Amino acid sequence: MFSFSNRNPSSEAPAVTPTSTKSHDPHPLDALTGGAFSAATSGERAARIREWLTRNPSPEQMQEVFKELGTRDKGAAKPLKEKLDELKRAKGQEILAAEWAGKGQALLALSKLNIADAMAWQRDAAKAGAPLSKEPLASVKVQLAERVKVIEDLQHRVQVQREAAVLLAQRIEVLSTKPWRDAQAVLEVLHADVQHWQAQAQELAADANWSSVDARFPPQLDASKAQLLVVWDAFAAALAQAVAAADDAGAALPPVLVWANELRAERGVPVEAPVQAQKPALDPAVHNEMRARAAQAVREALSKLEQEVGEGHGKASAGAASALRNALKEHGKLIDAALENQAHAALAAAGEMEGWQRWRADQLREELVIKAEGLLKRPAEHALGGRKMQDLLRQMREQWKQTDQGGAPNHALWKRFDEACNEAHKVVEAWLDKVKAEAAEHRLQRLALIEEVKAWGVANAGLTDWKAFSRSLHQFGDRWREAGHLGEKTFAELQPQWKEAIHGAAAPFEAAQKSSVERRHALIEEAVVLGAAPVLRIDAVKALQQRWQLEAQSVPLERKFEQKLWDAFRKPIDDAFNRKTEEREKAAASLSERDRIVLDAAKALEAANATGDAGKIRAAMSALDAALRGQAQAAAVVAAATDREQNRPVAKTEPAPDATETVAEPVNPAAVEAVAPATPDAPDAPGAAADESRAADTAGDTAAPAEPLDAVPAAPAVPAKPAPKPVVAMRGDDRPGMKKSEPAQAGRGGKFGDRRDAPRGAARPGDNKFEPRRDDRGPRPDARGDGRGDPRGGRFGDRPAYEERGPRLGDAAFRAQREALERAEFTLKKLAAQAHGEALTQLLTAWEKRDASQVPSVQELGSRVTAAGRGHWAQAIAGAPDGDASEALLRLEIAAEVPTPAEHISARRMLQLQLLTRRNDPPPAQTWGQDTARVLASAFDAGHARRVQNVLKVLLKR
Template identity: 60%
Template structure:
């Protein structure tokens, strides 16, 4: 032992020495591969310092939070791209925020490029010395369609400048229209002054001269405006023609006025061309007036050729008829054209028509002028309404503002209605200016909505493209899968996502739809192939089912085939309608085979005996009695059916006499009482006395039927009662002492023979007929009870005993004496109110008492507890009812009496 211990110590010391020497000689421990990996992992990521430690974060949520915090510093696009490239491979959720920021930057760059392009176009328009209103409006429309940010700078400022230029041009054109109307009014004033006396015209000369000078001054301001070069040519032409016409009229008026003044000063001077002033000068000089001279020189009018007169009447009449037709129909522009045509015809043929016809023509022209004025007024009313509706678009209360699409549709509708108003009457530039300004202001809502729709369309396109890529990747991943139901569910979900992918433009949809169909077809190709194979297998099983139905029907083969069908249906799902059609085709031959088997079974059961036919016939008679609603006839038919079921002989007689007896009449066998009296008197042997009638036969299947209640069916009718109904117990004991069994008695009447076993059809027919008969009797009894109770209350209300129902109608609980007592109560005069009697009736019927009488009922119950020898309300309810009938009737008492007797008379 000592030797072994020393050897062990030496080996241990040598091991320790080698270990210590190795540790001393080595300067540093060697790193294991795991330690090297940890050291490499611990090194920080190069982008960690840029993103605030997002790459070294422990969790995805912390990484996303640091990325969002870094994005608040607005990093450059190249840094964003670098971080997204590195982060998308590690955490797609955290990289989503970076991707969204990159998308925003790209959209902003695109918007800036579009804005710069359209800003250059707007500046080019503004730089032109002559700008076209249509070009300025087209710039705004086309810029909005192209997606330019019109609400941002510099486009918003350029848009405002263009709108100001257009507004200045439109204002200038409107002023031209006003100036033109003013020139017409001045010319009319001058013409009116030429029809008045010379003194009046000379008095108004100074004011008229000032107005004409002011008009020329305003016309000069218009032409000197800086935007005059952009005004349409027709407005410049109108202003120039108005200026020339006003100048000519004014010069002619001034010359005529000067000439008249000279003629008044010099009697030898020439007369002026104005007829009124010339007549004044003639009257002042003592000369006859022009009208007097013409009357003196008047010659009879030459005769007109009748053919020429008829031709003129036809031409003018045709033009008149057209004018009257257009005026009647209310066509503004058409009536103006017809009036012009009539004036032309009147100019050439007016001297050949008579005065009456000319008067008719002038009346039609006046009516046409009134229609034109009414059309102008009506159109202005419509325009003013449209202006109000356009201004009200932006004045709607909070919460009822119109959306972009609804606003766009409303503006289109308003502009279309304005066009229709312009078609029937002359234009109104003042109202048009207000309407256009209101529509342009409301169109800003549409512009904001369109910009939002375009941004959403970009997102929806990206989502749809991502869905297409997802479907392609899913198709590659599911290439080897055979879970067809899961694949069908996934494909259906892909389809739903595509349908709910949001709105895109028609061009984008036409571009993406073929790609989507191609991806979906490639993904659903394996499923379609599997469904095709499953369809072939199902058709083969349908043929197999047809073959099984044509031969001997084997239940085991049918079950096995159905199990195969269910397994196939669970493995590969088809379209619901197609699968239902296949299942109907598979089930049809099997169902037909089972139906044939059931029909054969029913045909075999149809060959029933005479007893079954008699029971069926009696059941039909009972059904007819049930339909008649006569209680007596129903009871007779029930008794006949029960007798037929008990007595086969009666069934044979019923079958033989089926054509003689009326429907619903009882079909029972003859008894001794029905035998002829002569046979009894001659000492003929009477018929066998029938057995005592047993309890009513309950429809019970025979003892040999499976599942039948053997105890109830096999128990004799005479032994169904309690022990007290079995006769004298001493006789039973005496019989037992004599060697018999307990309860046996030799003097007991023999049990009535049970009828033969019924078939299924006869059993069901008699069972249903009896059930319906019992229900009909209950219904008739309830109906009769309600009618009798109503008659009783009517007799009480009218105090007429003749209206009281009979005792039979009132029910079995009302005897003749009780009815006579009630009749006597009704014959006398009403005496007081029977409150206690009503309470006793409610207590007897256990009916509820109204709330206002509950205290009286409780008091009466306490009194009855102290009267132990008095009869209870249940025993004296008929006398209580008589006391109630003897009292006065009212609505509350009648209702309480009805509720109590409803229970007591049953």
């Protein structure tokens, strides 16, 4: 254990804990807020702030405390912030209330108040967010509503007075048709009614709000008054004259026909029939002209009414119907019956349409009223927000206006609708207050951001890290976009200030970008010159691209513009590389003679693969290997040369060849050797060495030299390979598993590090201190004579170098031969597996039927089975079943290393233990042929056959 204390264990002095030097002075505002700044936790600070707010501190104190506490604990400062926001909203509400109260008082002070202006004041105040439900706007709203109500009541009373005047006139007209004594009896009552009506009319005109009544009502009241007085004066005068005539028989009779006839009857004078005025006879031409004008006027009014009714125009159809009625009143006596009936039908249709439109308009108004009242009954979870409520109310009011345009107004439904909309507009008022408060806060934030950008631009004017500079500018832009919503007017005021500040801060960066763009244009010009050069310099291209990358990493540009510059820079270089690629492809497209031969051989191998014949496949593979090594091309050259030599005439002086002597072919053997170099893997044809030696001798002794080939260039003579000496005697390899026909390989012997070619125990070069080591003697001489040393190096330097290869294959030929060889090898493996399975099945069938003739041949069984082994198997199958094959099967499974069935595992372990004690006996891997013969000599069993099949699958493949 190790102590982490700095105190010395041997010291007996007590450990001294260092005291903190930091002072804990109380905050100046701590006493004001009741210890809010010295509280330990955020919850205690928030509680003390709430307690302090109950004392109603001044706004200045709250602002100062919020400024200090907001940077330390935003959670504790949240009640303070809410209180300040509430004060801001209240102050804004007071300002709006004072403003709209002044406007309302100005309307009330007018002697002539327009009802539309009063209703517009309430609507505009609600849109502006003024608190209509609070004083002083609530009282102003009530006063305006009362005055509007008084004005509407005056207008209604005017209409009532008009109807009363009409009724009084009708009463007077009815009395003129009755006896004059009845009229005299009700004269006083009727006079009192007329006087009362006049008093009410004078009271209406004397009202203080009479000047605010709609301009159409005073003339209507005056007209009704004048008409009533005229009728009353005429009635009173006729009645007085009737009374006088009744008292005095010589007095004049009244102008009322009924009363005059009654007085005549009392006087005994016969009643005079009413004299009808005779109409003057009209000229027929004038009468026809008048009828034509009347019909024309009625038809015009009728066509206008039919057009408006057909288009569904309510108000226009009402006006057209009134015009048609006036035309009928004026010209009804001059038109024919058919036109009059058509006009009455059109008036009936217009009346039906007017009634339907009035009913439909009232129905739509009731739907709007129900919808407006339903806004107040929504549950809290489905309540609409301020914006949606404002849009919905505006939409509903527009629908009401459209309904009023299509039909007569309904004041009762309008009052219900307007009250419901005003009540629902309180939600909009609260939302507008919140929006205004947020807008004021967002304005302050944006102003602070503008000042911060200006200060940052001054502080970082000398910054050269343009990436960091651009990153900061982007961050400022993001903060400006995320600073919250502003009104159009405020945004239009702040946007120029922001642009000026951000452009001033970005001036150094913009100058660096301008110079960087100029440098990049220069690099683009260099790239154009480099790409247009006849020889493309890769090193120059790499250097130019590195310069571009350095420039791009130092000064960032706008992404799209930078991409355009990069595309312009890359295009000439890409074009140059494309030209180079096209040239290379053109060169590769032209196949050489050797590529054509290889392609033909590959196609032949593909065809052999399709046949599934192993012999054809191997022959095709040999032909492809010869084509790859150049032997096929060499054979073609030799055949062409032979044909040319046979077709050439023979000279008479040339001696005839002897029957026992071989005549050399007129082909330069060195040329053939150069075209088709010998490989150590290719077997030599019989007599190849003799042919080569004779060709060499004939080339030097022939009188007439051979004519050189056009297709093969002359090459220096290559020494012929010596003929192999016949083997007289050799010692065969009699070790198990080795072939006796091959000589035994000598052991390496000697100690570690001795050379293979040095005798055992001989000294190595460099062991003698006077003899230089191999490293000091310089490089080994190269077998090729070029002095470059052995390419493979090491202790294999005495081996011959790699042989010369033919020209490199083209891409198409190389891929074709590789794919053909892979498919051929796969096909051979598949055929071999099939043949192996068939041979194994045939062997088991011969065992089952005890028929030796069905045993497969040695070639079918494979290289692991010799002819003697196959004979032993056939003898075992041909004989009678004899012996037990249990131990032989176990030995076969041990030799093949395959699992043994569970019931024979114990026997296999026992046999393995026994084999360990038999030191001189051969292992099962060497005696599996005899064990197989022992199994085949036993009786056939299906279980044994499966075990034999599993074993021989492995052993015959090894």
